[in-house]
Amino acid sequence: MTLIATDALTKRYPNGVAALSDLTVDVEPGIIGLVGANGAGKSTLIKILLGLLPPTAGRVRVLDLDPATDAGAVRARVGYMPEHDCLPPDLAAAEFVTHMARISGLPKTAARERASEALRHVGLYEERYRQIGGYSTGMKQRVKLAQALVHDPDLLLLDEPTNGLDPAGRDAMLMLIHRIGTEFGISVVVCSHLLGEVERICDSLVAIDGGKLLRADRVSAMTEARDVLVVEVAEGTDELVTRLSGLGLRVDREGRALLVPLSDDGTYDAILGAVAALDLPLHSLDQRRHRVAELFATRSPNGSQEAANVG
């Protein structure tokens, strides 16, 4: 099944700004990172997916439904967490999330039960009867996530879910999203301008810039065969380079460290063997995964500047 499919999707605002131009992408279920700089068209895409904005041209399907003509059916099965503040301060979280569940069509009792459950899953069970106005930023983000989750959607659209959070809060939120995507069986689209953040939890990435698609692929495909081993020795670096080159390995220098592309487990053995043969004091031998940002940068020469900013 295709989760989201767009075909030459274009959105021009009345003031002439083209927010999306000719965007064609197919997304499989899973956790999807939608990355791009601010103003790249992420929020516009989300609004089109929700049927809140009509596309100027092109086609779009969400969960095999057309949001332009079947918006109600799409919205019943999608949960949306907006980027900005969207919570009434003078309601208790439990009351608010229950209300939102009912607006999504859940009967009264089910709404109350699911609201408690949703708040438990985001870690606010104890505090659920407190007024939202007294919550910290992190807790508010969790309430926003809970209201998107409460009606058990098939797809969650999260717009900058880590906005305004401290590093610990970011990690906790990302772990939570990862859990929702893997354990709960709900597909998630995470919008972010921080590529490094979402690449950790996503199955696939869609990068857009200036309303155009930069690249869309599975994270595994992007990082495949691109991992490198970082070798650091206290002395005799030059000899090691000669030796490894002699073994047919491509060696790059990065400061005092050596980078060797990791083709298979044999690479490890070759390096360890070389170090042992030369009797060098080995400092470290680490596997480093290529940052996906670099892949975007190398992939599209004309968009490299923006892609670098994205990371």
Add this chain to the structure above:
Amino acid sequence: MSADTGVSSQTGVIHDIGYQRYTGERLGRAYSARSLYTHGLRTSYGLGRSAKAKIFPWIVVGIVGLVAVVVTAVRAQSGEVVMTYWGFTEAMATLVILFLAVTAPELVSRDIRGGVLPLYFSRPLTRTDYPLAKYAALVSATFLLLAGPQLFMFIGGAFTLDRIGDVWSEFVDFSKGLSASAVYAVAFSALAILVSSLAGRRAVAAALVVALFLVTTPIYGVMAGVAFSGAADGGMPTGDSLRMLQLGGLVSPMTLVAGVVQWWYPPIEEIEQYGPLFGGPDGPLYLGVTAALVAVSLLLLLLRYRKVAR
């Protein structure tokens, strides 16, 4: 596996039952709108909200209720009908405005300011359902504010009647009062909700609502003053002055709606003394203008919600 359960039962571990998919019923758009309506009605009276949110609506309820109690008590003691049911509605108009100035911003401005609208519009509810559900909630809340005390007056009045047959005519009067309350609720709520939807801050919205109703009323006062200044002492204006007096009520929502009610249920004594100020031959005009005002307000409200939170 069996070892696991053995351990957990011994130590009393609470199992995380994990996430469970919802397999129950999903009700449609109509249910969503109904839920929003119920929530709005409760919000109007501060139910399910903090104690602070209850203060103002219930002060107004208290005053309106108190008037009804006094009217009923006087009638029970002296047998004299101090106020007709529709006269009660008219007399409470200012309090209705106060009530609307508190509840209308509570219903719509709060959602605009809090940025809650995107959460509603990303659900099956549409941009038409939302304002109409809120309007319906406000109309109902306002109607209840008037109808509740009127019901009290009716029950209290029915007990003071000598003959059981009089209960029917009392009930007819009661229904007339309810219809007057309904006109006030429908017309005033439409204006109040439109004005409130233009402001995000509750205080600003409240001020706008009060201004809309109360600032236009003196205009009628001035027109009436001018009309009467040309008349003989203690007499009625005649000719053009009378015409101005009769049509002047159209400029303010207060006198406009009062005109409709007075056309339906003429205040007897005043007719004998002065002749009809409102109503009479102009009654249909007053009703027509009221209906047009409601229609235009709702149309503008819907247009407003096409644009907001895009």
